[in-house]
Amino acid sequence: MFTYAYGFPRLGRQREYKKCIEQFWKDILDEKELLLKLKEIEKERIDIYKKYIDLFPRGELTYYDNILDTAFIFGIYKFKTLKEYYDYARGKHTLELKKYFNTNYHYLVPHITKQTKLKFSWNKPLFYFDTFPSSKDKPVFCIGPYTFLKLSSLTINFEEAFERLSCAYSFLFEKLTSSGLYSLHLEEPAFVLDIPHREIKIIIKNYSKLLETNMNINLITYYEGVSFLHKLYDLPIRSIGLDFISSEENLQLLKKYRFPKDKILICGIINGRNPRRADIIHKAKVISQIMKISRIDESRIGISNSCPLYHLPISINNEEKIGKTVKNNLSFAEEKLYELYLIKKVMHNDTKEAKIWSRDIFFKKIKGRTALFDTLSLRSGDFKVKRKLHNEIFNLPLFPTTTIGSFPQDAHLRKIRFDFRKKRISLREYRRYIYQKIKELVAFQKEIGLDVFVHGEFERSDMVEFFAQKLKGFVTTHNGWVISYGTRVYRPPIIYGPIKRNKPITIDEITYAQKLTSKPVKGIFTGPVTIVAWSYNLRKDPIYKVAFELSKALNEEAKELVKNNINFIQIDEPAIKEFAPLRRKERDFYFSWAVRAFNLTVNLPKIAQVHTHMCYSEFSDIIKWILKMNFDVITIEAARENAKIVNSFKNIKFSRQIGPGVWDIHSKYPANTKTIENIIKKAIKVFGKENIWLNPDCGLKTRGWPEVKLSLKRMVKIAKKFRYE
Numbered sequence: 001m002f003t004y005a006y007g008f009p010r011l012g013r014q015r016e017y018k019k020c021i022e023q024f025w026k027d028i029l030d031e032k033e034l035l036l037k038l039k040e041i042e043k044e045r046i047d048i049y050k051k052y053i054d055l056f057p058r059g060e061l062t063y064y065d066n067i068l069d070t071a072f073i074f075g076i077y078k079f080k081t082l083k084e085y086y087d088y089a090r091g092k093h094t095l096e097l098k099k100y101f102n103t104n105y106h107y108l109v110p111h112i113t114k115q116t117k118l119k120f121s122w123n124k125p126l127f128y129f130d131t132f133p134s135s136k137d138k139p140v141f142c143i144g145p146y147t148f149l150k151l152s153s154l155t156i157n158f159e160e161a162f163e164r165l166s167c168a169y170s171f172l173f174e175k176l177t178s179s180g181l182y183s184l185h186l187e188e189p190a191f192v193l194d195i196p197h198r199e200i201k202i203i204i205k206n207y208s209k210l211l212e213t214n215m216n217i218n219l220i221t222y223y224e225g226v227s228f229l230h231k232l233y234d235l236p237i238r239s240i241g242l243d244f245i246s247s248e249e250n251l252q253l254l255k256k257y258r259f260p261k262d263k264i265l266i267c268g269i270i271n272g273r274n275p276r277r278a279d280i281i282h283k284a285k286v287i288s289q290i291m292k293i294s295r296i297d298e299s300r301i302g303i304s305n306s307c308p309l310y311h312l313p314i315s316i317n318n319e320e321k322i323g324k325t326v327k328n329n330l331s332f333a334e335e336k337l338y339e340l341y342l343i344k345k346v347m348h349n350d351t352k353e354a355k356i357w358s359r360d361i362f363f364k365k366i367k368g369r370t371a372l373f374d375t376l377s378l379r380s381g382d383f384k385v386k387r388k389l390h391n392e393i394f395n396l397p398l399f400p401t402t403t404i405g406s407f408p409q410d411a412h413l414r415k416i417r418f419d420f421r422k423k424r425i426s427l428r429e430y431r432r433y434i435y436q437k438i439k440e441l442v443a444f445q446k447e448i449g450l451d452v453f454v455h456g457e458f459e460r461s462d463m464v465e466f467f468a469q470k471l472k473g474f475v476t477t478h479n480g481w482v483i484s485y486g487t488r489v490y491r492p493p494i495i496y497g498p499i500k501r502n503k504p505i506t507i508d509e510i511t512y513a514q515k516l517t518s519k520p521v522k523g524i525f526t527g528p529v530t531i532v533a534w535s536y537n538l539r540k541d542p543i544y545k546v547a548f549e550l551s552k553a554l555n556e557e558a559k560e561l562v563k564n565n566i567n568f569i570q571i572d573e574p575a576i577k578e579f580a581p582l583r584r585k586e587r588d589f590y591f592s593w594a595v596r597a598f599n600l601t602v603n604l605p606k607i608a609q610v611h612t613h614m615c616y617s618e619f620s621d622i623i624k625w626i627l628k629m630n631f632d633v634i635t636i637e638a639a640r641e642n643a644k645i646v647n648s649f650k651n652i653k654f655s656r657q658i659g660p661g662v663w664d665i666h667s668k669y670p671a672n673t674k675t676i677e678n679i680i681k682k683a684i685k686v687f688g689k690e691n692i693w694l695n696p697d698c699g700l701k702t703r704g705w706p707e708v709k710l711s712l713k714r715m716v717k718i719a720k721k722f723r724y725e
Contacts, residue, residue: 001298001347002054003340004241004266006141006185006220007308009333010061011483012041013318018487021063024082025090031082038063042132052337055302057185059128059141064089064108064486067151070143071110074168075121089486094667096153097485099578101189101223103273103311104492104534106485110152118164120171126179136180139218144188145169145210146203151190159202166206173213183216189307192224192243194584200228204235211236222268222307224582225249230257241266244286245273245306251293259294268306270339275312275494275536277331277361278339280354284346303343309333310483313491318479326475326496328360329538383656386632390609393567394520399680399694399719402452402659404613404635405524405570406460406699407441408708413458434459435512442516444709449716452568453521455513457701463526463572464534468493471553472500474535488702493535495546501553504560511564522568522611523561525554528597533575544593551600558601562608570611571601571631577614577622591625599630611635615661615698619648633657637697638679639664639671646679646686658687661697663711671696671711676718694719 011017020037023029029037042061049056062069063085071077072085077093079085087093088108095108112118125140145165154161173184195203211217219232220241226232230253232240242250244267259265267290269283291301315334316327331339342354390396420430441456460466468474474493481489506523514521528550532543539546558569576594580587602610610630615637619626626634638645638660646660662679663671676694683692694715700708 001301001303001344003052003337003344004055004218004302004304005049005053005309005337005340006057006187006305007060007272007310008045008049008056008337009310009312009314009483010041010045011310011314011481011489012044013314013479015481015489016041017483018489021487025086034082039131046132048334048337052341055139057139057141058132058134059125061128065106066141066143067107067110067148068095069124070148071108071152072122073120073124073172074165075117075119076110076112078121090666090668092669094664097666098151100151102578102580102582103223104482104484104490104575104578105311107151110148111155112149112152112161113155116156118161118168120168120175123172123175125172125176125181129179129181137183139183139185139216140176140181141185142172142187144186144190144219145206147188147190150193158199162202162206166210169210170213173210173215177214182214183218185218185220187220187222189220189222191221191226191228192246193582195228200231204231207235218264218266220266222246222272225253227253229253233257233260233263237263239264239266239302241268241302241304243268243306244290245269245271251290254290254294259296261296261300264300264302265290265294265296266302266304268304269343270303270305270336272305272307272309272336273311275316275330275332276538277329277335277358279358279361280339280342280346281351281358283339283343284354287343287347298347303340303347305336305340309336312336313477313480313482319477321478322475326494326538329496330494332480383632386606386609389606390632393607394609396451397719398689398723399692400451401694401716401719402450402522403454403695403712404697404699405454405522405572406457406463406701407454408703408705409458409701410705413437417459417461431508434509438509438513439516442513446517446519448709448713449720450712451519453513453517453519454524455509455521457524457699459509462490463699464531465491465493467505467526467531467554468535470501470503470505471550472502473497473549474499490534493531494538495532495535496538499546499549499553501556505557507557507560507564510561510566514564514566520568521566522570523558523566524570524572525557525601527571527573527576527612528554528601529579529594530573530575533579544597547593547597548600551597554601555603558604558608562604567607568609568611569602569604570613571598572613573598574613574615577619580622587622591622595625595628599628602630609633613698619645623648623652627652627654631656633659633693635659635661635693635695637661637664638683639675639697646682650686654687654691657691657693658683659693659695662694662715663696665696665698665700665703668707670707671714673714673718676715680718680722689722 020029020034024034068088077088088095097106098109100107149161217237218239219237222243223246225247240263244250267287269286270278312333314332316330316332342357346354416433419425437458438455445453465476468476474495476493477491480491482492484490510521510523528547531550532547580590609632611633612631613635636645639662660679660683662676
């Protein structure tokens with residue numbers, strides 16, 4: 001029996017990964033200096049693995065994104081310098097950004113056409129081994145071909161693309177074996193999706209050819225069960241990694257089909273997405289149950305994490321201010337490695353450390369029942385009545401302009417917030433500074449001519465963390481950073497108790513902004529589904545119960561805003577699509593409670609115009625649920641991919657208003673006049689001119705003031721031009 005782990009965070013204990021790459025972008029570090037910094041970070045990461053784990057993959061390190069790296073490995077894109085590499089992440093060749101399955105991690109989407117030459121181009125694994133010398137019998141990290149294609153944008157027949165890509169993979173494997181690398185960690189999380197029978201046949205056919213090699217393949221799946229697991233048994237692979245946390249399916253399949261005697265079962269038994277501390281004795285019993293069901297002995301068992309550990313912060317040891325009761329229930333990435341080590345010890349009858357580790361954990365349900373509230377969607381006629389009322393009261397022009405909420409947060413602002421948190425400045429001094437920033441922003445919005453204002457969110461560190469810090473039932477971390485994409489990080493809050501609103505959350509700042517202008521100011525919240533999706537949940541209650549508690553608290557805040565004449569209420573729900581189960585059969589139940597949670601939040605007087613923001617989403621397969629949500633205006637990400645997302649609304653009667661984002665704020669470039677105009681023209685054809693708002697793709701917190709001012713002025717100018725036309 002051995003321990004096997006993968007996906008340990010690359011961020012570094014003090015976010016060194018983020019800092020050195022962003023210094024390179026600012027020309028503070030040159031390429032050679034950056035590579036040296038990254039080498040130090042990777043060495044520390046490897047040392048943490050070695051402390052607890054028998055086997056782990058080499059080559060997980062990426063300069064930005066491993067899906068992008070795979071595109072470089074197989075010649076879809078090419079780079080010679082790191083500046084050229086990053087051009088695909090944030091430059092003129094910026095690729096579309098999407099969520100990785102149903103997580104809050106993002107990847108860059110490669111584009112594969114009939115003309116794309118899928119040809120081995122960059123030997124990243126060998127480059128890694130040359131940079132970090134190691135025993136060559138250790139597994140080499142690689143994204144599998146099926147997953148890579150499923151995450152790519154294809155304008156080519158899938159079967160043809162798979163065959164061509166399989167040839168390129170075969171060539172890579174030949175290069176690796178000729179260099180003395182004989183073991184491969186091959187990740188295929190897309191194997192857990194709803195895969196049609198035709199594609200299963202394509203997978204088996206191409207994998208059979210692909211694996212005509214001397215490589216020892218560890219095929220790793222995660223996030224769900226693999227419905228066609230038994231069909232993988234005949235493939236020439238050494239090990240299969242299965243997730244035993246996300247669902248019962250893999251266990252049921254083992255009961256039905258057992259497990260082949262010539263293979264190793266890597267058991268994903270430690271949760272890689274939730275920091276709840278494991279009951280080690282119980283986990284050991286589960287391993288014993290898996291062995292009994294599968295009829296395999298411990299020599300063919302690997303104890304592993306259920307999915308990559310980069311969904312978790314690095315270590316709980318970095319947290320000093322979390323209360324003991326909650327802290328004793330937490331286990332971050334390094335502690336997860338320790339838990340794997342402890343399970344192995346228990347399996348060898350050494351239980352002392354395991355009992356100490358598990359003795360203080362508590363997993364309690366919160367008392368009280370929560371029904372699936374019957375909060376129905378409004379009818380189209382109700383929205384027409386509201387539209388007429390809003391037109392009379394607000395009298396907004398054609399193509400009204402607004403922003404999503406946040407504005408740039410520079411180093412000085414972050415320092416002021418930090419000093420206040422450390423009690424170096426008083427509440428009065430802090431508020432004076434924040435109110436001055438709001439005052440300046442309101443003046444700027446007046447100057448450029450926006451139609452609906454925001455207060456700028458200068459008091460908010462993060463769209464989820466801010467609300468968690470104001471609500472009862474949450475605890476937030478100091479160093480619990482997790483990568484969302486590239487170098488962008490956030491700190492997921494931790495839900496541990498009943499959620500309640502004991503005091504106002506946003507009232508002071510938003511009502512202050514409204515007093516400074518006759519233009520309407522939006523009250524902006526993060527929605528209940530996104531808060532639960534981007535938080536860790538230690539409770540054992542159904543997740544919808546937690547979401548409904550949040551809805552109630554946020555609704556209380558929204559109602560108080562409306563009482564204070566804030567009649568534009570925006571609920572941001574970027575996670576409502578991403579948080580959905582990967583399997584279609586489970587989605588109806590999920591969306592039924594997710595939509596109810598949103599509608600409970602916006603149960604407001606008719607005078608309130610409800611906005612929602614949903615970046616990163618593709619709506620074509622969930623449009624029926626979107627239409628059940630009680631919003632008046634939806635804003636979406638549209639500036640990348642030539643506003644392709646607008647097509648999701650083509651074949652439905654969408655009688656409400658929409659703001660297709662006209663500026664890609666994830667690029668380092670200002671808004672482009674031609675892009676804005678093209679998006680407006682495309683939107684007019686689909687929605688009609690009376691239904692279109694103009695806004696950026698997302699919040700502006702990470703952008704610089706020069707590009708923000710230039711871009712918003714362009715947006716307003718173009719809105720006026722289209723009004724005139």
